[in-house]
Amino acid sequence: MISSLILLITAILGLFMIFVSFFIFFTKDLLQAILGLTLIGLVASVYYLVLQAPDVAITEASIGAGLTTAIFIYTIRRTGRMSK
Amino acid sequence: MKKIFGLIIIVLFAYVFLSFLLVVPFGRKPGHVANYYLDTEPEKLGGKNVVTSVVLIYRGLDTLGEVTVLFLAALGVSALLTGMKRDRKKIRKPSLIVSAGTRYLFPMIVLFGSYIFVHGHLTPGGGFPGGVVIATAFLLGYVALEGIGENIKMFHITEGTAGLLYVITGILGIALAGTFLENFLPLGRFGSVFSAGIMPVLYVFIGLKVGTEMAGLLHSMKGGEHG
Numbered sequence: 001m002i003s004s005l006i007l008l009i010t011a012i013l014g015l016f017m018i019f020v021s022f023f024i025f026f027t028k029d030l031l032q033a034i035l036g037l038t039l040i041g042l043v044a045s046v047y048y049l050v051l052q053a054p055d056v057a058i059t060e061a062s063i064g065a066g067l068t069t070a071i072f073i074y075t076i077r078r079t080g081r082m083s084k
Numbered sequence: 085m086k087k088i089f090g091l092i093i094i095v096l097f098a099y100v101f102l103s104f105l106l107v108v109p110f111g112r113k114p115g116h117v118a119n120y121y122l123d124t125e126p127e128k129l130g131g132k133n134v135v136t137s138v139v140l141i142y143r144g145l146d147t148l149g150e151v152t153v154l155f156l157a158a159l160g161v162s163a164l165l166t167g168m169k170r171d172r173k174k175i176r177k178p179s180l181i182v183s184a185g186t187r188y189l190f191p192m193i194v195l196f197g198s199y200i201f202v203h204g205h206l207t208p209g210g211g212f213p214g215g216v217v218i219a220t221a222f223l224l225g226y227v228a229l230e231g232i233g234e235n236i237k238m239f240h241i242t243e244g245t246a247g248l249l250y251v252i253t254g255i256l257g258i259a260l261a262g263t264f265l266e267n268f269l270p271l272g273r274f275g276s277v278f279s280a281g282i283m284p285v286l287y288v289f290i291g292l293k294v295g296t297e298m299a300g301l302l303h304s305m306k307g308g309e310h311g
Contacts, residue, residue, distance in 0.1 A: 025090065055135060055208035058200065062216040067298060070223050074305040 010050055013043045028083050034072045041065040130271035131205040131280040139210065140283050144265035147286075148254070150212075151247065151293060158297045162304045178228045186228035193221035201291030205283040206275065214287075215294025222299035226306055236303055239296040246293035253282055253289070 017040055024036040041064030048057035114122065121138055131137040139147055178186075200207075201214030225232035257266035265282075272279035 025087070025094075055210065055213065058209050058213040059216070062213055062220055066220040066223065067216060067302075070302060071305055074302075 006050060017043050030076050030083055031081055034069060038065050038069045130274055131283055132275050133205055136205045136210055136283060140286050158301045161301055165304050182228045186224050190221050190225055194218055201287050204287035205280040211287040211290025212294055214291040216298055218295035219298030223302050236300055239300040243293050243296040246289045250289045253286060
């Protein structure tokens with residue numbers, strides 16, 4: 001089914017996702033938090049590809065990693081970069 | 085205080101998802117309805133991508149609802165932002181390398197997005213992802229090039245026409261085949277681009293609509309001008 005190398009890579013990526021989500025939770029800088037969200041979206045699209053859902057992977061990569069980032073960055077340009 | 089509240093919400097979410105994941109087995113055989121779709125779909129509707137035929141033919145009305153929800157969301161954003169004072173903050177001029185690279189990337193990304201929605205009934209993807217890919221091309225254009233995608237009126241015209249044509253195709257289904265969004269075109273040769281009846285037609289409309297909608301949304305979000 002899934003070869004052991006892909007299993008290892010996805011395990012490492014999953015740990016990375018957990019680490020990044022903790023970083024997003026504790027950081028005060030909203031720009032860094034948004035970039036962390038983008039990273040999680042990219043890794044999630046790799047996961048969807050491994051789980052054989054390529055259409056969901058395309059959607060996640062373009063919306064989760066592309067458009068959401070842009071909309072959030074435009075928003076913090078109108079409001080402010082640091083969380084209070 | 086805010087962090088503690090957030091942590092409680094996250095733990096609740098994790099509890100709900102984990103309890104579902106432990107009950108539902110992963111990768112089991114498809115159920116009754118799914119088997120019916122997988123067995124009868126290719127000769128009945130002629131689409132190679134079964135997901136697409138489920139989304140567009142069996143659940144076509146839901147897809148129309150999805151398009152409507154997206155339209156209302158974009159409308160809400162532009163209604164909120166037109167009242168606001170448009171900030172004329174000058175943005176730094178993009179560097180030469182970025183703008184020169186974008187000039188070559190932009191048409192390729194638009195072509196790739198069009199490929200995704202034209203081949204929606206054959207390969208993974210479809211109207212929504214294809215449209216969003218086109219919108220990301222316009223995002224790159226807004227960041228790196230000056231004067232691209234500024235003709236916002238054309239976006240609105242394309243979007244409205246595509247949405248109208250979607251509904252007209254559905255009504256033609258009533259007139260020619262009996263029910264709303266029913267297939268009335270010939271199925272063609274299985275696996276070629278011009279096949280599967282109205283599926284590619286509908287996906288072209290959805291792709292154009294989503295792409296122009298998202299690009300217009302980004303345009304109204306961005307504010308500021310290159311100086």
